[in-house]
Amino acid sequence: EADIYQTPRYLVIGTGKKITLECSQTMGHDKMYWYQQDPGMELHLIHYSYGVNSTEKGDLSSESTVSRIRTEHFPLTLESARPSHTSQYLCASSGQGASYYGYTFGSGTRLTVV
C-alpha cells in the first residue's frame, strides 16, 4: 500500500494553463524529490527538499516551481504549460541517517500538454 500519493494520475491540459501536481506522504520523511521520466530515458531530478521551507533545483533545468510549507506536502507548479512539458512526473521521499533506505516513489502523474 502506497504511503506517498500523487494526484492526478493523468492530466491532459491546453497550452498556457497553470497546473499544480500534488504529492503527499504519510511517513514523516524530511526529504522529498521530484523526478521527470521520459520513455527509455533515465529519471532526471528537477527539484528536491530536505525539510520545511527548504527547496532546491535539481540537475535538470525545469520551468516548474515547488513549495514545502508542510513536511508531508510537496506540490509542483507550472505557471504556463507547454507541449515540451509533456512527461511523467514522479514524486519520492526518503528518510535520513539510519532511516535511509532509498526512495519511496508515488505512482506518478502523466502530463500531456496539447
Next chain:
Amino acid sequence: QKEVEQDPGPLSVPEGAIVSLNCTYSNSAFQYFMWYRQYSRKGPELLMYTYSSGNKEDGRFTAQVDKSSKYISLFIRDSQPSDSATYLCAMGDYKLSFGAGTTVTVRA
C-alpha cells in the same frame, strides 16, 4: 559521458532462467546502490539496497557491488512471468542518479 550507464536491453528470457542486469558508473563518491523495479504505469519500487561494496541476497534476488570497477549487478534466479518489468539501477546518497532502465520479459 552519463554518470550512470545501464545495459539498455530489452531482455526476453524463458521462465526459470537467470536474469543478469548490469550498470556502470563514473562517480567514485557513490556509497548507496539500489535496484528498483517499475511495472507499467506505476512508480518505481525499491527491490534491493546495498551500502558500499559486496553482495546482498534476498530470496531469488542477488545484488553485487564492485566499487573498484564501478560496476553493479542484479541477478534474478528462477525468473517468473511476474518478474516482467523495467529494472532501474540507482546510486548516490540522498540525491540518486538513475540508469535508463532495462525492460525484462519472462516468457511462460
